Amino acid sequence: MVYFVKFTDISRITFHVLRKDKEIQMFISKRWLVIFGVFLMLCLMVLVSVSWGNEALRAIGMGGVFIGIKSSDAGVFGNPAALIDIEANNLTVAFSIEDARYEEVPKTENEYFASMLSLRSKPSIYYSRAFRDMGFSIGYLADVDNDVEVTAENTVAIYDVHTREFTADTNLFIRYDTLWKRGLALGFSKKLQDAYLGIRLKMFRQSVKRGRIVSTVQLKSVNCVHTNPNDPRDLLPCVVDDVLNRFLDDPKESISRTDEVEQDLSSVGFDIDVGMQTDVLTKKFGVKGLTAGFTLKNLLHRKIAVARHAEVGIGLGYTPVKWATVGLDVRKNTGEKGMNIILGGEILGQWRRGFSADVALRSGLDLSSARKRFAFGALLALGNSYWEYALIKEFNSGLFRDASHIVASTIRF
Secondary structure, three states, rough: OOOEEEEEEEEEEEEEEEHHHHHHHHHHHHHHHHHHHHHHHHHHHOOOOOOOHHHHHHHHHHOOOOOHHHHHHOOOOOHHHHHHHOOOOOOEOOOEEEEEEEEEOOOOOEEEEEEEEEEEEOEEEEEEEEEEEEEEEEEEEEEEEEEEEEEEEEEEEEEOOOOOEEEEEEEEEEEEEEEEEEEEEEEEEEEEEOOEEEEEEEEEEEEEEEEEEEEEEEEEOOOOOOOOOHHHHHHHHHHHHHHHHHHOOOOOHEEEEEEEEEEEEEEEEEEEEEEEEHHHHHHOOOOOOOOEEEEOOEEEEEEEOOOOOOOOOOOOOEEEEEEEEEEEEEEOOOOOOEEEEEEEEEEEEEEEEOEEEEEEEEEEEEOOOOOEEEEEEEEEEEOOOOEEEEEEEEEOOOHHOOOOOEEEEEEEO
């Protein structure tokens, strides 16, 4: 503990107490690393029953293309018409992590620590099944997006000579911005001649909460009346002993906490997605593995806590061989200017001698008036265990740390 003594006037002495800045910063950094490690462990423990890994990460790794591409497990996140292509029963519990960032930010003269943490997770559980020319799914989907800023001020200690009272205040500020979306999704698809039609009903709740938590540690000493206030060698040992004894006797009396809520909104809504896929191009042009699709998402686009804009799109999917898939989507979001043009693909390798192994590489481009970005994804499967990674990065940003990183783990059973 280092004391900086400043004589403001004859009757008042002000002490600025700095509690080993570097050690405190390292402790907080390690604490957040532990939290991040726990999330990673949870991510590696999820149980997912899929043939191509996580359906959401597959689409993200290909830039977001999904309208004309067939899905072998769900159609929960993509085109609802893809439920027809489901293989066997699929019971899936999934957990993913993305945009996990921690960094220290510039601090002011009165602060000894300032940092920022952001973390987004998307847990989900769903079941899907196809029967002859019909398919259905039911699932619970959630999206939790957190941004936190932590600031700790320098401890200011004051000894008033007239009252013989010593006080030391330390303030910790935690500013939070949380968006939580969760709800139930029901999907149904039906084959009509050469077309697959699908509909998805979404019942969801959105919650937005912003504010600041202020925690204050106030230490007092009132028993050092017989010490010399002008001699720090006599005053400081007495003050330290008295402060510690009072704090250890009743820690709750020295700590106060308030939650200053700035915004707290919560709304419930319903929405509908519809989709279509068809192999008619295969018959018309004689091209094997060519699929066309159409989607209309957020048909009701009800504005609740956060606006949900309607989106219409058409797309093509092409699987010339079992191990290669490419897709092209053209979409229009009513909340953005211009069109979204998305191009992506996937290459899958399999090994079935002695043990089962799968490797997939994915990439894609998302080009629109609002943004231009590229995506990369990878999958590694050993037996029934799948590990996946996806990256999304803007072209105009030169740092890979500014990209969105998503990791997930699945087990097929």
